[in-house]
Amino acid sequence: MDASSTQSVAQALLHARRHRSPVDAAALAGSLREPQDAYEVQRLVREALAPGELPAFWKSGGPSRSAVLTHAPLFAASTWPSPADARNSHFNSRLIEAEVALRLGSDVTAAQAARLTPGDAAALVDAMAVAIEIVDSRWTEGVDAPPLLKLADLQSHGALVVGEWRRFAARDWAMQSCVVRIAASSAEYRGTHPLGDPTWLLPAWLKHATRGGAVVRAGTSVTTGTWCGMLPANRGDRVSVTFDGIGAACVEL
Template identity: 55%
Template sequence: MNYFLPTDLADALAEARRSNRTLDATPWLATLQDAAQAYEVQDAVASALGWFEAGAVPRCWKSGGGSRGATLTHAPLPPAGVRTSPAEFGDLMFHTPGIEAEIALRLSKDVTPAQAAKLDHGDAASLVDAMAVSIEIVDSRWHDLAAAPALLRLADSQVHGALAIGEWQPYAAVDWASQRCETKVGDAEAVVREGTHPLADPAWLLPIWLRHVTRHGQTAPAGTVVTTGSWVGVLPCRRGDQVTAEFAGIGAVRLIV
């Protein structure tokens, strides 16, 4: 019988990152009972690895979900893996990396917990000042990701590896239903998608994400960045691959895995 606690899981995930190793998910399958515990593990891992200053709100996040009807998930991103395009990640260890092409949004103002509680999905234009194309390298501390349930993935920073962000552009209304995205990984044929954001509008998640960020009574500061979900699913990649993503009319980003 499994008697592991969430604190044990946090210790194991932190050590997996320190040692660049993966974990067998099987012993941990019954450790987490809900998302709140998974988020506690996220926070404990970040604290153990010294990713953020004590009491500070992380300045870069990932957020998203498979549809507007799904429960959105969120994770703060370690600063050492957040880089400006063109970016190289040869100094970081990845196990089974994949590529997600996304739009990142940047807050234009501080958002307090009280303000976050009142936000609705039409408030995006008043909350953000800029958008940029981004590529997330997804990667996991779970040896067999397919065998790791959603809560274990969430505890592992929602399987985040690294992030490259392109040039910031002024935020403006976009016809997201016809937005074209072209992503190319290494020598593979380019993947072209149009209007395929799972939430239809990347900014739709802002109120939900901000309520998560401010849930402990902290204010989300101006300049905080959030990536908003993949337009291409997860594309496989290998060490040394050059990856590009271009969103017509918005910009492009390039990285080397």
């Protein structure tokens, strides 16, 4: 890991956040060589903006089970209960993802995380909720920025809106439906989670979150990936997401 390169990327992202203006990723495209470099940038940015804050919310996921999953700790300031009003919040862009968030019912240590499999990890979850992720980027290139720079930028996270929690129970995720409404448009999706089951990512996320011997505390939550791809939205739009049998969330943009 090149400390000067990770510092340069972190400073660029901090500049973009503080000045509310995206920065060019092209000049930094070769700065990060591996995911660990991007995760170090995440740490540096978090240390600068929220020193000492333990992440109560994470995002995790990937396009398929064969892909390397990615993870990012989210800021408390950008995690909002539904209904949310984001009309006075700054975004460089607004893309909408409909997701299911999962909440841990007990602490998880590094030793426990190391033993987890997708088959037994769901037993750690006590609650689930509908979530709306507002995808945004601090890079001028947006979601077309180089993958490691997107990962360094919290995997293009803008904000997360979370609906009411309900008790977690096993579901037929292949039949799970959700409806996404953005302004006057509406679309339904069924069985479209890229991993088939949102709980499948729990072992990979918890192994990442407990690196260095950290303990992930009970009540920590993770949002688990989009069911609808990334849908464009505009300032002033009302966005609502409903998952049949789980709940709903909404936000005014």
